[in-house]
Amino acid sequence: GAVVSQHPSRVICKSGTSVKIECRSLDFQATTMFWYRQFPKQSLMLMATSNEGSKATYEQGVEKDKFLINHASLTLSTLTVTSAHPEDSSFYICSARGDRESSPLHFGNGTRLTVT
């Protein structure tokens, strides 16, 4: 079945630095990918919708200049957390769907970001 690969699985960085997270669809083409953030014991929160070849669509309250999204190909989307702060520490998860209506949303394994 469809597989989404996300890397890295864990990252610890210092405050003020930037972190890039990669999301790849391994056996299907994904024109649209989604980036979520999840804080402990809370539900998934959609941050942005990543569209291949065009600008991402950000949800209300998500800073586009802080969370840079690049969807350069049909199989790769990246999320860069710029000038990270401790409050950005969270679990970031990407996902992608196949092209059919019944295609489920498949998730990457997530990236646990800790900003010190």
Place this chain on the structure above:
Amino acid sequence: GQNIDQPTEMTATEGAIVQINCTYQTSGFNGLFWYQQHAGEAPTFLSYNVLDGLEEKGRFSSFLSRSKGYSYLLLKELQMKDSASYLCAPLEGNYQLIWGAGTKLIIKP
């Protein structure tokens, strides 16, 4: 507006059956997904219903009633590894999944 209602937490016994209910209100409804999420991990796909009725897949079954805005996930022969959160996610349009907080299922021996 959008609204998803699931119980916050449920407890069941190993080997038993449990039903997790979900009611929803969305616009442009295009089916409903159920996902399982273990603590500290990403969600994994369980089922997708777009037509009314019951879809059975091994120990897990999912039911949908579009007219009632209601779905349930039925888990049989519960195992300890089934302890997880179960997320009901209606699909709006082609890509927009609406997420609730999920139901935390605790399995006791």
